[in-house]
Structure formats: C-alpha cells, structure tokens
Amino acid sequence: MTSWMVWSLLVVMCRAAGGESAEDQVVEFEDSNDTDPFVDDFEDIPYRGNIPSFISPLHYGIVLKANLRDWVYSGRTHVLINITEPCDQVPIHSAGLNISDVFMATYEPEGRGRRVPIMQVVEDKNQELLRIYPRRILYSGVYQLFIDFKNEFVSDLFWGFYQSSWTDEKGWKNKMVTTQFSPYWARHAWPCYDEPKYKATFKFFVDHESQYYALSNGAQESREPIRSGWVRTTFERTPEMSTYITAMIITNYRDIKGTTKSGIPVKLYGSHEKLQTSRRMLDTTIKTIDFLEEYFGVEYPMSKLDVVPVRRFGVAAMENWGLITAREDIANFDPTVHSAQWELQARVIMAHEVAHMWFGDLVTPKWWDNIILKESTVSWFMVFAADAIFDDFNFSDEYMVTYELIRGMDKDSSVNSRPAIANPESQDEIMNLFDEITYQRGGNLFRMIYHIMGPAPFKAAIHNYLSENAFNTAQMTDLTQNLQDEAPEYDLKSLIERYTLQKNFPVVHVKMLNRTHILVTQERFLFTNKEAVDDSPYNYTWHIPFTYTTDAERVDKVQILTERENIVELSKPATWIKVNNDFRMYYITNYDLVGWKKLYHQLVEDHTVFTTTDRIQLLSDLLNLVTADKLDITFPLQFLTYMKKETEFGPWKLATEHWNHLINRMSPAEKFAAKIYARDLMDEALKEVVKLNTSYNKPIKERLLQFVLVDTGMTVDHPVAHEFIDKLGELSSATSGEGTEPGIVYLQKLRRAKTDKKYWTELLHTLPSMKNPDDIRDTYWILCDTNNVTALKALLENSLQGSEDTQQEALDIISKTKPEVVWKFFKKNYDRYYQLYGKSQFTMAYLIQIVTEMLNTSDMKNDVKSFFKSNDPGTGEPGMMAGLEQIAENIRWKKNHRHKCRNFFFTYARKHAKGKN
Numbered sequence: 001m002t003s004w005m006v007w008s009l010l011v012v013m014c015r016a017a018g019g020e021s022a023e024d025q026v027v028e029f030e031d032s033n034d035t036d037p038f039v040d041d042f043e044d045i046p047y048r049g050n051i052p053s054f055i056s057p058l059h060y061g062i063v064l065k066a067n068l069r070d071w072v073y074s075g076r077t078h079v080l081i082n083i084t085e086p087c088d089q090v091p092i093h094s095a096g097l098n099i100s101d102v103f104m105a106t107y108e109p110e111g112r113g114r115r116v117p118i119m120q121v122v123e124d125k126n127q128e129l130l131r132i133y134p135r136r137i138l139y140s141g142v143y144q145l146f147i148d149f150k151n152e153f154v155s156d157l158f159w160g161f162y163q164s165s166w167t168d169e170k171g172w173k174n175k176m177v178t179t180q181f182s183p184y185w186a187r188h189a190w191p192c193y194d195e196p197k198y199k200a201t202f203k204f205f206v207d208h209e210s211q212y213y214a215l216s217n218g219a220q221e222s223r224e225p226i227r228s229g230w231v232r233t234t235f236e237r238t239p240e241m242s243t244y245i246t247a248m249i250i251t252n253y254r255d256i257k258g259t260t261k262s263g264i265p266v267k268l269y270g271s272h273e274k275l276q277t278s279r280r281m282l283d284t285t286i287k288t289i290d291f292l293e294e295y296f297g298v299e300y301p302m303s304k305l306d307v308v309p310v311r312r313f314g315v316a317a318m319e320n321w322g323l324i325t326a327r328e329d330i331a332n333f334d335p336t337v338h339s340a341q342w343e344l345q346a347r348v349i350m351a352h353e354v355a356h357m358w359f360g361d362l363v364t365p366k367w368w369d370n371i372i373l374k375e376s377t378v379s380w381f382m383v384f385a386a387d388a389i390f391d392d393f394n395f396s397d398e399y400m401v402t403y404e405l406i407r408g409m410d411k412d413s414s415v416n417s418r419p420a421i422a423n424p425e426s427q428d429e430i431m432n433l434f435d436e437i438t439y440q441r442g443g444n445l446f447r448m449i450y451h452i453m454g455p456a457p458f459k460a461a462i463h464n465y466l467s468e469n470a471f472n473t474a475q476m477t478d479l480t481q482n483l484q485d486e487a488p489e490y491d492l493k494s495l496i497e498r499y500t501l502q503k504n505f506p507v508v509h510v511k512m513l514n515r516t517h518i519l520v521t522q523e524r525f526l527f528t529n530k531e532a533v534d535d536s537p538y539n540y541t542w543h544i545p546f547t548y549t550t551d552a553e554r555v556d557k558v559q560i561l562t563e564r565e566n567i568v569e570l571s572k573p574a575t576w577i578k579v580n581n582d583f584r585m586y587y588i589t590n591y592d593l594v595g596w597k598k599l600y601h602q603l604v605e606d607h608t609v610f611t612t613t614d615r616i617q618l619l620s621d622l623l624n625l626v627t628a629d630k631l632d633i634t635f636p637l638q639f640l641t642y643m644k645k646e647t648e649f650g651p652w653k654l655a656t657e658h659w660n661h662l663i664n665r666m667s668p669a670e671k672f673a674a675k676i677y678a679r680d681l682m683d684e685a686l687k688e689v690v691k692l693n694t695s696y697n698k699p700i701k702e703r704l705l706q707f708v709l710v711d712t713g714m715t716v717d718h719p720v721a722h723e724f725i726d727k728l729g730e731l732s733s734a735t736s737g738e739g740t741e742p743g744i745v746y747l748q749k750l751r752r753a754k755t756d757k758k759y760w761t762e763l764l765h766t767l768p769s770m771k772n773p774d775d776i777r778d779t780y781w782i783l784c785d786t787n788n789v790t791a792l793k794a795l796l797e798n799s800l801q802g803s804e805d806t807q808q809e810a811l812d813i814i815s816k817t818k819p820e821v822v823w824k825f826f827k828k829n830y831d832r833y834y835q836l837y838g839k840s841q842f843t844m845a846y847l848i849q850i851v852t853e854m855l856n857t858s859d860m861k862n863d864v865k866s867f868f869k870s871n872d873p874g875t876g877e878p879g880m881m882a883g884l885e886q887i888a889e890n891i892r893w894k895k896n897h898r899h900k901c902r903n904f905f906f907t908y909a910r911k912h913a914k915g916k917n
Contacts, residue, residue, distance in 0.1 A: 376442025408440025852883030
C-alpha cells in the first residue's frame, strides 16, 4: 500500500449531521500524480468572506509528511462538511499550494461513503479558493472532501508554515518549522475553511524525522516508528476551533514543566542554557491560568498548554489554542540579560496570550469586524491578571495609562483614526485592524466599563458571556447584552455604541462656576481639525462617565453625563477639582486657566494629594492639549517644574519622553538651554536613585525609575548620571551575571561608546561574529547613537543583509537613526524592505510611520507624498497616512510653539545661572 492509502484508512471521530458523534469510515482511493499541479501564487489578493453560508466544516483529519532536510512537506486534508442547501460547487480556501488530487464522497455513519464524481477543480487565485465542481447537484447532507497537496516551508516570511531555527549552548543552529496563521494564513499551509466563524474539530497526524518532535494544539496521543529514522506523531482531537489558532511546530527544543492548580500540564520550551533562567515565565503562565480559571468561572478549555519560543517571529506572541508561540526574549525571558522594562512587557504579553485561551479561542469573533471581542478584551485582562499575580507594580492603572491608554489616544486623535468596530473588505484592511485602536483604545474601553459597573457585576457578566458562547462565535452585541444585564442602572449599550461605532474620543472641558457647581462640556478631540468631517452616527457626542477629586473629597461613584453641556453639583464645596479619577475613563480633560493654575499650585504644595496615575493624566492631558493648539506650550513647561519633588516612575517616564522629543526638534543653542531646564527638574530624583544598588533582583519599580532617570540624565549631560555610570567599573560579559540590572549594563556600554571612539569601532567589528540576538540588538542601538552619517548608512545596510537576527532588529535600528538619514536610505532600498515586511500584519505600517514621522518641512512632506504615489505602501498605508499627518503636525508645531519653547528655555537658563529659579 502507498502511504496515501494508509492515511486514507485512518479512522477519525466526527460529528454527524444530526449533531451526534459517529465513526468516520474514510473512503479509499489510489495515489494519483497525473494531475497537472496548480501554479504557486503568493500574491496579496483582496479577501472577503467568500464561503457560502450553507457550507460549513465539521471535522478535519490533517496528515502531514515534513521533510526538514529539503524544507518541503506533503499532506492531505480530509474534511467533513455539512451542506444545507443544494449547490453546484464546493469551495475551500487554498493559497499557493500544489494540489495533486481531489476526491469527494458522501458520509455514511454506519458504512463507507459513496464516491461523488468530480467534473473539474479550478484554482481561483483572486479569491484564494479551490472550487470543486461535482458532475451533479449536491443536496443537503454531510460530505467528505479529500485534498492532497505539496508545499515548501516558507523561507522569506514570518507567516504561514515557515522555516525558523534556534541556537543551542554549543553554538549549533537547529532546524525548526512553525506556523503563524492569524488572520488568514492557514490556507497557505493546507486547504481549509479559513474564516473565524467556521469552527470544527481537528486531528493531526505528522510524519517527521525521529531526531525531532512535533507539537500541535492537542496533546500528543502517540509517537510510533514508521520506518528507519522516521516516526509518526498523532495528536488528540481538539475541541471545535477556528483555523487561525491551529498550530504545528517541529523542532528539537528541551522543556521545563509545571502544573496548574486544576492539573493542567504546562511546558515551556527552549535551549538547555536559556531554560535555566526561564522559570519566571513558566511561573507567570501557570499563575495566570490559575487566576483566570477562578475569575472567569470557566475551566481552561484544553488538556495542556505549551509555550514555545520562535526566533523568527513577526509579532510579539500568538495565542494558538494550547500552543502559545512567542518571541524568544519573551518565552525565554532572562532577568540577567533582559532589562526591567522588558520584564514588565514580557509579563503582560504572556498574560495577554493566556487570556486569549478564553477570549478569542473558546469564544471567537464571528468575523474580523468584531476583533474587539478578542484583542481588546484581553488587553484589559492581561493587566487585571498581572495585578493579581505581581505585587511590585500597579498594572491596572499605572501600566495601563503609561503604556496603553496614552499610546491609544495618540493614534485615536487623528482624522485617520477609525471606529473600534469596522468592517474590513480586503486582506489589507483585516491586517490593519491589529493596531492601537484595537489593542490600546479597546483595552481601555473595557477598563472603563469595569470601573463603571464595579467588580462584582463585571465579573458576573464575563462569566455569563463565556458560558453562553463557549466553543462558538459571538459578536459585540452579545457581550454588550451580558454587560447591560448586570448593570441595569446604567445605559451601557448606548455608551458602548458611542465608543465603538465612531472614531476618536472626547475632550471634556471643566469650569468651576462656584464652589459647588461646575460646567462640563464635551467636544470631539483631534490634533488638527483640518479635513475632519462629521461622519458619525452620533454626531461625535459621547456618554461621559464622570468621577472627580477635589480638595474636599474623592468621588469614584460614576455619574454618566449624556449632553454636550452639563451642570454638575458637588456634594461638598471645593476650591479646585480634578476630573476622571486615575484616568480610568477614555477622554482627556481641559480646565480653564484658573482651574489649571489651582491644580499646579496644589502639586507644588503637595503632589501626593493626587495618585500617581492622576499625575500622569495631568501631564498627558496638558501635552495633548498643546499638540491640538488648545494651550500655549509655556504653561505645561512651567507646570512640569512641580516634578522637582516627583519620585514615581510613571510621571518621569512621560516627562522624559516629552523632553527628548522636544530636544530632538531644537538647534544646538536651544538644546543647551533645554538641558539646563531638564537637569534642574530631575536633580533631586536622580541623586536619590543613584544611591540605590544596581541589582536586577531589586523591586521592578526601582529598576525602572533608576534606568529612566539615569538614561535621561546622560542625554541631558547631568554630571551625576555620568559619574554614576563611570564609577560602576570595567565592562565585561560577567557584569550582568554578577547581578547588575541589564538596563544599566546597556547604559554603561552606551556611555563608553560615546566617549571612546576605539570602543565604538571594536563593537562595530565584533558585530558580525555575535550569536546572541540580545547582544546584537543592544549593540546596534549603541552604534546608532552617533553623528557619523557614513557609519549610520553602513549599519542600516548591515541590517538588511539577510541574517535572521538583524532582520528582527531592523525596525529598532531604523527608529534610533537620524530621520533625514533613514528616509533617504529607506527610499533607496524600498524594494528590499517591502520584500521583507510588505505582507506583515503590523510591520510595514510601523516601518513607514517611524521612517517618516520625524520629518518636519514642507519639502519633506511633499517628497513622502510623491514617493508613495509611485511606490505601493501595501499593508503600510495606515503608517503612511499617520506619518504624513505627523509631518504636518511637526510643521505646525515649529510655527506655533518652537519660538515659545526657545524663549522659555533661554529665560529659565538665565534665571538658573543667577540662582533664582
């Protein structure tokens, strides 16, 4: 018997048309190679939901034979489909596959099916479909479809079924193949119904060389030798799931193990060397499962969970059900190598993917227009879970505001923003939904709803939603109804609609009429009103969840304001008011100048009256209002002087990022004066943090604060920062191993490279021989911090040479290179960048935006427009639009604010010189 005939005899369990389970007797057929293979085609074709509603899959049996020596594989998809209306064709998604045979049969639970004669099979490349035409009409019933195919493991993309590798402790590169299917790349690996609404059960059989092992969504059922040097791995049947979260990995990693409280085995994979320090991420994964199982009141749906690092990866991590894949520096996070900043991110990214096991995997959006149901929800649950697991950082407020909310608002302040629920009509539009609106804005929408409803009603609503829709698909209206049912005192339906069906968000203007009454008005917030149109079904009005703090009280009970103009009565007379406690509601607040000055004087007198998150909000609101030309920049610069007493990480992170942004826009003389201002404001805080030890084992907030202040201190030439770094001693690879925070080690190297040209040159020469991706990344960043244009061009060229490691870091290199240099290089090498990143979900848009957003003249703006008229941005179009809008804002900023900044900094510097500041 041929191998295909053996596979055709596999017995799989599947659901009959009536909903009952029955044994699937697979129809035998001979191997056939006399069909001309279809032509490979990986073109980016527009994609719409194009499978008729009366055809749906019930179960897949997928058999693969993987040859990692030649990077090829062959396989068979055997899918049971349910047809509910008469039809003359059966379409199934297939893209770029070499189809060798197609066969159909009826499904008979009690016996063999009858062959269905096929007239022709047509490959529809435009729709990425294989269209199968039977000789006669097919009537309602369950049918079996068999498709034999061949393919190569992709080498030039991070999507589909593609090649990767990992390096062991001896420096040997080990082969690996892995999948990344979200949102529509499963069809590039094997024929399937590749839309989220088509859930089915899956059973995988994989033939591979015995030195490797295979991983998939289900637990391994068996591993049996089939011939010399080859084995067959069979996996247990999965629950009903969508194709984009199916996964397959073949490699030879090692693993460490743990078990959840409910008995779920969890494994984390990696090289032997990296696993020695990866226990933190394994523990984080297990604790997140334990917490979410209890909180949701719904058991973890799979029988196991594997976490696998992938060196070549186009996203941070992926929530394949039961098989999470992640960047190596996340899955194998190492506190001796990776900074506190990265540890913070690794924690929430892992919690994000674990939360997906319920939101997205157990309950899946019916279509990509409701991506909010999976990505936005878990962007809240990741920090909610992190707060329950870790006690060394305020994730639900400080992290969410500092890293998520502010970033989301920056994107959402544009005329080129979009509603949170948007119906994509092409593959590019689907990819572009994976953006700040979905993750940052959407996550903060659910944070807002949580604080409106309160903990108990919100928890009950989430439990009900998951229980009612388990192993099925849903739409936002389903979740909205569950939320509304648990909080009948609020009109959550109307509030949610206004925050999801229209773009942008409100600015809330607050004015105290007297000590007990305030006037609250709202309007649409945009960085610029140019080209803005009123295209909202709600006329750009929102229901405003209102909370406040005064000098007399803090009121967290939410009041919903539904009008454009509202009068609010305070329960106690007050002198000043600060609205939106802990920045938990998704809007910014503007006070009249009297109100702002009262808040400033309170901060100067005692800034601890406000929470850390409240102080971050005040700074963020001020800076956004300046960008929108609603405030003169002089006042925020004066407002920031309260920070001479600030001791918390969040406000310092926001302030120092703003300073660096300002300094980069200035002439040398202006920079000199601005640095005097920055040094003075951070002087006391910097002197305190350099007294702390530099261990990576100290609390994460101390490590974060120390790094951001020392890093900024070096940027503004504060002598305390330079002295601190210089005293830490000679650099060596052992420095980190002895316990020094990796971020400080990085600053040591940066300091030495800036003061020692010989050391800079040594780093450049050792770069090609470096094996560790983390060392490569840090070295590139250090080398990019130079004024040598020739050297920068050489570094950019080096990043495109084809190394897996340099390709991963190319975007970071670009982001740290001078804008005028990188734009010229990018134009010259656009075809190479497009080949590497043009089909990536996020990368091309991010790449185009960071290349263009720091340009600041009309000529540069026209150059960008002209370039993309003749060069297709592809999936990068949103980045191009954002970049052009940012260039316009840069031009406007120079016109409206630069001279005011210059005057403020020169005046401050003169007063400082006289000791009168």
